[in-house]
Amino acid sequence: MARDDIVVGLDIGTSKVAAIIGEVDEDDHVEVIGVGLAHSKGLRKGVVVNLEATTSSIEKAVSDAEMMAGVEVGSVFAGVAGGHIRGINHHGVVIVSNRKNRSITETDIRRVINQAKAIEMPIEREILEALPREFIVDDQRGIRDPVGMSGTRLEALIHIVTGAVTSVQNIVKAINGAGLAVEDIVLQPLASSEAVLEQDEKDLGVILVDLGAGTTDVVIYVNGAIWHTGVVPLGGEQVTNDIAIGLRTPLPSAEDIKRKSGCALAESVNGNEAIEIPSVGGRQPRTITRRALAEIIEPRMEEMLELVYREIQTSGYGDMAPAGVVMTGGASLLEATPELAERIFNMPVRIGCPHQVRGLADKVRNPIYATGVGLILHGARERRSGNGTGRFIKANHFNRILKRMKDWLATYF
Numbered sequence: 001m002a003r004d005d006i007v008v009g010l011d012i013g014t015s016k017v018a019a020i021i022g023e024v025d026e027d028d029h030v031e032v033i034g035v036g037l038a039h040s041k042g043l044r045k046g047v048v049v050n051l052e053a054t055t056s057s058i059e060k061a062v063s064d065a066e067m068m069a070g071v072e073v074g075s076v077f078a079g080v081a082g083g084h085i086r087g088i089n090h091h092g093v094v095i096v097s098n099r100k101n102r103s104i105t106e107t108d109i110r111r112v113i114n115q116a117k118a119i120e121m122p123i124e125r126e127i128l129e130a131l132p133r134e135f136i137v138d139d140q141r142g143i144r145d146p147v148g149m150s151g152t153r154l155e156a157l158i159h160i161v162t163g164a165v166t167s168v169q170n171i172v173k174a175i176n177g178a179g180l181a182v183e184d185i186v187l188q189p190l191a192s193s194e195a196v197l198e199q200d201e202k203d204l205g206v207i208l209v210d211l212g213a214g215t216t217d218v219v220i221y222v223n224g225a226i227w228h229t230g231v232v233p234l235g236g237e238q239v240t241n242d243i244a245i246g247l248r249t250p251l252p253s254a255e256d257i258k259r260k261s262g263c264a265l266a267e268s269v270n271g272n273e274a275i276e277i278p279s280v281g282g283r284q285p286r287t288i289t290r291r292a293l294a295e296i297i298e299p300r301m302e303e304m305l306e307l308v309y310r311e312i313q314t315s316g317y318g319d320m321a322p323a324g325v326v327m328t329g330g331a332s333l334l335e336a337t338p339e340l341a342e343r344i345f346n347m348p349v350r351i352g353c354p355h356q357v358r359g360l361a362d363k364v365r366n367p368i369y370a371t372g373v374g375l376i377l378h379g380a381r382e383r384r385s386g387n388g389t390g391r392f393i394k395a396n397h398f399n400r401i402l403k404r405m406k407d408w409l410a411t412y413f
Contacts, residue, residue, distance in 0.1 A: 007383060008065070009375025010076040010180075011188065012058065012171060014043050014214030014237060015330065018369060019061040019076070021069040022357065022376035030380045031359035034069025035369070036061040045214035045233060046082025046188075048170040055177035062178065075181035077379040079188035079371050080128075080171055083215055084164035087229035089133070092116025093155045104137065104146045104154055112156040121162065128168070129161040129187060133225045142223065159226050161187060184382060189217035189229065191374030196328050196352030196367075197221070206323035208352070209308055209341075210370070211331035213237045216308055220317045228315040234304045236331030239297055246296040247288065253278040257293065258334065264301040265336040266294035301337065305344045312345070324348035328370040 007030065011018040021034035038061035042054030066073055092115035096102050117130050135143040136155035146154060172182050193208045202221040210217040213236045220228040239262070244254035261275045273290040312318040324347045327338065332351055341349045353365045354373035364373050 004383075006069075006071055006073070007376045007379035008062075008073050008076040009191070009372040009379060010058065010062070010078045010175065011191075011369075011371040011375065012043065012054065012078065012174070013040055013081075013188075013212055013371070014046055014235065016040050016213070016368070017054075017057040017061040018372040019058075019065040019073075020364060020369065020372035020376055021065045021071065021073065022380065023069075023359070024380045024383060028380065028384055030357045030376055032357050032361060032364055032373075032376070033359050034065040034067075034071070035360060035363055035372075036063065036065030036068070038064070042174070043214070045235075046080075046212070047084065047167050048174060051170060051174055051177065054170075054174040058174060058178040058180070062180065073180065075183045076175060077184045077186060077375045077382070078171060078175055078182055079191050079375055080163065080168050080185050081188035081212070081215065081217060081231075082163075082167060083231055083233050084167050085128075085187065085217075085229070085231050086125075086162045088119075088160050088162070089157065089227070090116050090119055090160055091155065091157055092118075093153065096152055096154055102150045102152055104149050104151055106147055108154050109135075109147065109156070112154050113158060116156050116158045117160060119160070124164060124166070125162045126165050126168075127160055128163045128185075129159075129190070131159045131161070131226045133157040133159055133227050134223065144224065159229065161229055183379065186375060186378055187229075188212075188371045189219045190226070191378055192217075192328055192352075192370040193219055193221070193374070194377050195354040195356070195370045195374035197326060199224075201323040201326065204323040205317075205321040207312060207318075207321045207325045209325055209327045209329075209332075211235060211304075211327060211329040211337075213330060216304060216329075216331075218308060218311050220312065220315055220321060222317055222320045227317050227320075230311040230315065232304065232307045232311055234300075234307060236329075236334070238304070239300050239331070239334070242296055242300050243293070247277050247286075247293075248280060249277050250280055258297070261290050261293060262297050263290070263294040263335040264298055264340045266291055266298050268336050268339070269294045297334070298340070301334065301340060302344070305341050309344050321347070324350070326350055326352040328352040328367040330368040332367050 007022045009020045017038045019036040022030040038057045042050035092112045094112045135146045137151035203224045208219040216232040218230040269291045271291045277286045338349045
């Protein structure tokens with residue numbers, strides 16, 4: 001039987017599906033007890049393109065995690081990402097309802113956020129998150145939690161994240177097809193930020209860059225709140241494709257070569273170091289220098305990071321992140337990526353690895369597990385607050401998922 005103290009994070013990505021099982025102890029600490037990893041065959045740029053293949057990958061990852069943990073999984077906290085995700089900032093204002101003592105209540109907060117969310121939306125899109133940036137009480141700005149304060153006018157600046165309804169529904173269908181309940185759906189870059197960012201970085205202002213296989217997610221924190229989210233439609237698989245085409249080698253071999261010998265800066269590679277390249281069609285392997293490989297990789301990585309920089313500058317908040325950039329995700333593991341990023345961004349860059357968990361912490365202390373660890377941390381918090389129900393939510397009950405996702409904004413007060 002599934003246990004109430006077990007929390008499962010399911011990261012369904014373009015190149016991999018990762019299932020992480022955590023156990024929550026009496027002190028609310030999360031201990032990782034199982035990890036499963038499977039090749040993802042049914043997604044492209046974070047969107048399901050083959051439902052059956054996606055379900056099969058989920059089953060494999062969860063089964064491996066169950067075997068390691070020795071427990072049965074009944075429900076998961078799943079992530080959603082992809083090029084369909086959009087973020088916008090909006091503003092709402094209401095008059096405080098308690099006219100006697102003008103004390104602001106949680107009802108007022110819900111009213112002003114609902115008012116700020118009242119925007120026209122195409123029928124194929126829905127609001128996935130409504131994250132408060134700051135509240136303003138009678139022209140007093142920078143308020144994080146106005147409950148109990150006195151005032152007559154309450155304003156809210158919120159960051160709204162929208163997504164394609166069908167894309168999220170297909171993720172839910174794939175999970176349901178594996179016989180699992182969906183406890184909650186969480187935006188993957190938000191989960192990653194929970195796993196790899198420090199609170200003082202968020203308070204000071206920091207940029208998270210999650211380099212995935214199909215897409216790159218950007219999240220900007222200012223004064224402890226999310227002010228911008230964006231997606232760049234390039235990721236690590238584009239680098240793999242360039243290697244495969246440039247060296248005329250099979251895609252699996254290109255991925256292996258990238259991980260073992262790849263480098264994002266050609267100038268930092270020894271020009272005499274040689275590597276063997278498998279050929280296609282049964283031809284004999286060839287030998288090239290590692291610098292020649294880096295010369296294929298560097299232009300694509302430079303292009304991807306320049307697009308990320310453009311996303312940051314377009315947001316208007318690039319100068320409000322003195323804590324710099326934290327990079328995570330599998331593509332961030334490519335050698336010399338932080339050095340190349342520092343040149344392009346002109347700010348300090350570090351690689352973010354998951355923390356705040358116990359148990360198999362060494363196994364998951366890797367950027368590829370950032371989203372999975374963030375999901376179990378989110379799940380543990382939901383369990384503490386009593387929101388994690390473990391109900392079997394089917395894809396055609398999408399409004400219930402949306403309601404749960406919108407409820408998550410309460411954690412940002």
